[in-house]
Amino acid sequence: MISKTLILYKGDKLASAFYMGAGVFLGIVALLLLIFRPSAGYIFLGYGFSVFSIYMAGKSCFMYYVAHQRLSYFHKQTEWSTDLAKEEIRYTKFRILKKKSGRRIHIYLMFIGAVCAVGGIYSSEKGLIMGTSIPIVLLSGIEFSVGLLTEFRLKEYLRILQKPK
Numbered sequence: 001m002i003s004k005t006l007i008l009y010k011g012d013k014l015a016s017a018f019y020m021g022a023g024v025f026l027g028i029v030a031l032l033l034l035i036f037r038p039s040a041g042y043i044f045l046g047y048g049f050s051v052f053s054i055y056m057a058g059k060s061c062f063m064y065y066v067a068h069q070r071l072s073y074f075h076k077q078t079e080w081s082t083d084l085a086k087e088e089i090r091y092t093k094f095r096i097l098k099k100k101s102g103r104r105i106h107i108y109l110m111f112i113g114a115v116c117a118v119g120g121i122y123s124s125e126k127g128l129i130m131g132t133s134i135p136i137v138l139l140s141g142i143e144f145s146v147g148l149l150t151e152f153r154l155k156e157y158l159r160i161l162q163k164p165k
Contacts, residue, residue: 004160005157006071006074008154008157009071012063012150013064015149015150016059016060016061018146019057019063020057023053023054024053026052026138027050027057029046030049031046031050033045033046034046034047034050040127040128041127041128041131042127043131044127044132048131048135052135056139085161092154092158093158099147099148100151102147103144103148106140106144107140107144113136113140114137117130120133
């Protein structure tokens with residue numbers, strides 16, 4: 001059972017690496033937009049991408065730290081006890097509930113941001129509205145998809161944990 005737990009937390013480390021890669025990519029795009037400054041809309045888009053790049057890098061570092069701590073804890077364990085199983089079930093249920101509430105928020109953000117971006121096309125302040133809405137929709141989409149994949153992994157892990165021996 002410890003081997004399955006190690007696999008789960010290695011997957012969390014991989015998810016944090018994905019966030020770091022997306023953060024670096026958004027940072028590079030933001031830097032290019034702010035250097036070349038094609039128009040006012042792209043400047044706002046660059047500001048949004050730079051803020052979300054910092055957010056993704058920070059989230060990646062936090063996720064990596066937590067996964068590394070849990071991974072090192074389970075590397076030290078020699079046997080799987082019932083107390084350890086109960087604690088892991090409780091923690092996994094907490095993570096699943098957190099992912100479910102986050103998923104709902106990200107769906108709302110994607111919908112509202114997409115409506116604002118489309119509405120911004122017909123506005124006189126199209127650069128400001130679209131430059132602000134597009135990074136929000138992009139980040140919500142990334143958070144939604146990675147969160148959904150993580151939730152599927154957690155549900156399968158919880159099913160394995162709760163399976164009677």
